[in-house]
Amino acid sequence: MKIVSIDEKAVPISSDIRNAFIDFSKMNVSIVAITTDVIRDGKPVVGYGFNSNGRYAPTGLLRERFVPRLLDAKQEEILNDEGTNFDPEKIFRVLMQNEKPGGHGERPVAVGTLDMAVWDAVAKIEQKPLYQLLAEQYGDGDIDENVFVYAAGGYYLPDKGIPQLQDEMEAYLDQGYTHVKMKVGGASIAEDLKRIEAVLDVVPSGEHLMVDANGRFSLDEAITFGERIKDYGLFWYEEAGNPLDYELQAELSKQYPHALATGENLFSFQDARNLIRYGGMDPKKDYLQFDCALSYGLVEYMKIVEMLKEYDWSPRNCIPHGGHQMSLNIAAGLGLGGNESYPGVFEPFGGFADNYPVENGYVKLPDVPGIGFEAKGNLYETLRSIGK
Missing domain, CATH: 3.30.390.10 (Enolase-like, N-terminal domain)
Known part of the structure; x- marks a missing residue:
């Protein structure tokens, strides 16, 4: 072999x-x-x-x-x-x-x-499907047949106004998603608040909306923005400041009363552990977004998951970044809290298997060997182009 x-x-x-x-x-x-x-x-x-x-x-x-x-x-x-x-x-x-x-x-x-x-x-x-292999060899043997996924969108685009943002979010709900995420920090606070309130007019409640600043804010800006959005009761407030600024994260945790999320730009076991040690994250309400495809792979990710257990974190508080099938398999096989999704964005790498629609915020995985790339036609076509 x-x-x-x-x-x-x-x-x-x-x-x-x-x-x-x-x-x-x-x-x-x-x-x-x-x-x-x-x-x-x-x-x-x-x-x-x-x-x-x-x-x-x-x-x-x-x-x-x-x-x-x-x-x-x-x-x-x-x-x-x-x-x-x-x-x-x-x-x-x-x-x-x-x-x-x-x-x-x-x-x-x-x-x-x-x-x-x-x-x-x-x-x-x-x-075997990867999720089955993971459940049998590294998990408790149980598989999540349905995995929670949320629609990550709300990007800034030239000439994209509030009506277009609302249409986008309504389209995600029509596709079967129950939770959506939008970008913030790329405009003034006043403008972003208008954008958030416009989306809140579309989704059932603040608990169905996440906001993501992609590390843009200073400590003062992060706290100020958090103060302005705290009454919306959002699902989470994501990556307010630089991902390696654990002091900023810890101070924000003291000020912002609801769930925070971060971790997609931490690429090692050591950085993940430092976030848990020094970032003030709360295992009872916060979320971690480590992405194995960016952080040395699944071998390293499983070390992170074991470390989290030592600090009283549940795998259910892990919802990886990336919106790809690898993380979906990990979520199903190791019992994570869900997975990100990019409907219509970053194709063909975003999204999941063909003919497996999102239903009430959850998606199934195909029963095919491996990660399941062969069950996503446009992605498999791209992957097969290697070496040609």
Whole structure:
């Protein structure tokens, strides 16, 4: 059993949308294909992976360091002890050979991209959906057949006014979502409050709306904004300040009375633990958004989940960033609180399997081996283009 080849390709997900910090006009992602010599249904098993939106394609890191390192590894360094499948934990150790601690930067994005492809291949070799494999080998055996998902939108766009914002949110509700999220921090507080109030006219109540500042605010701005929105009773107030400013998060936690959410831009076990130690987050009401596809992959994510339990956090308080099928499998297999979704945005990487509609805020997963990319037609077509 061996890896035959690993191919990488950078593909665009460019869009005119913007949040409080960046626009997506030049955004791209890496897609990878790990081809093995294992045959299932008459074809070699191929594991696919990609990095989440918001970080650029780590092409150089993959091609110059991590792909050659994995291809050069000995069989015993990448296979499980029985020699019957690839071992994601061993592969993680291979990828991280000769890597200095700290300074995570874009490195975890590259490793997370390969990690996704490894898990896709492992589950396909076992001929099981990844969520089932995770529940059996790492969870309590139970699977969430329906996973909570919310619609992340409300981006700033040229010539997008309040009527268009309301139409967007109404469309999400019509698609079966019960909760929606919108961007803030990219306009004046007065303008953003008008935008929030307009969306509140559309959704059933404040508990059905999240707001996301994408790390834009200073401490004073974060507290001021929180003071202005606290009476709306929102589902959560997300990433008010810089993701590594744990003091800001802790001070905001003292001032803002409702749920906070953050973590999508923390890319390591150590950074996640520092947030829990020093960020003032409340395990009874707050949410964590670590995205395995950006943070060294599922091997690292499971270390984070175990760490959280030591600090009395439930996996149900984890709702990952990214809106992709990998996190959906993790949510179903490990009992997380749900998953983000990007209806019609960041295609073909956002969204879930074809013919599996969102119903009353929940979605089912397909019963196909691996992560399920083959059940999403436009994504599978893109992934199959690697190497062509």
